[in-house]
Amino acid sequence: MKRTFVDLHICVDFRDRRQVSRMMGKASKLGYRLVGFAFPPNSSNEDIENVRSICAEAKVDLVSRVDLKPRKPKELIYDLRRLRRRFEVICVCCESKDVARQAAKDRRVDLLNFSAVDLRRRFFDRAEAELASNSLASLEVDVKSLLTSEGVARIRLLSALRRETATAREFHVPIVVSSGVSEEGLMRRPRELAALASLFGLDEVASVEAVSANPLKIVRRNREKLGPRFVAPGIRVIREGKDC
């Protein structure tokens, strides 16, 4: 069976229809079937549907995603309560240790993302991995920072990523590799993203899963939960009517 490739992180201003159309066309040409589009938290359902129609024209399936940047754990809990049922994927950009810990243990969080610029703000250690392994959170790595940095900055980033991916694998935390780009020139084919993942220690199988099976699992799980037939994990409505 043909593998389904997913890029869960494309950041373009959704109001710029031309740029959105170009990016989605390029994603389709590069071989992606599902594309995660980062919407601002206050975007309306109409905005999402507009982007969905552009994606349908480009023959890619849109995954609505929101990137949360809370300053305190309480703020994160409030945002999750407000936004969980509106977006298919929720990513938390952890800017403090408290937020990182709360995000890792909350089952409503799908992805944990850390700063690629300030490496002291990468809080994915063994404690974080253990919390994430007991919930549903995955570690997201954006390759944009690898493409745009060079020299010592890239060396340090690779070193941090290698350490984090090793910890994630030790605790069976899924790893998702995304592009995280906002311009066409930095978009790469899925196999190229997987090749870049080998730079921080993922083997061939793990790196291909990081751009296909792992993100796909998140999307399927959340779509099922957001669907009208979902009751509880493992329970869903199969048929409705008088004869039931």
Place this chain on the structure above:
Amino acid sequence: MKRVKRRYLALEVEVDGAVDSKGLMDAVWGSILKLYGEYGASLAGLSLIEYDAAKKLAVLRTSNASVNMVRTALASMTRIADRSAAVHVLTVSGTIKALRKKLEL
């Protein structure tokens, strides 16, 4: 002596304007050197087989053991001859004949 197995990579070069083969290869070597150093680059056995500047298609030859390394270096390229660029691997094959067949499909 054991025969060295080779792989041929068909590449699509995305760049604004025209780039000659020297510019392309300088960028490829530069990227491999940056990521893997001189020792890594020496293992790649890299050479440009053909380059169509009009279609922006190229064929590179490398050793079988270094295919992943070359793929990574190509994916990390963002500039060719001081212009924004991206290089995509279209297909990989063991012979040029099979590579051409795959590209025709």
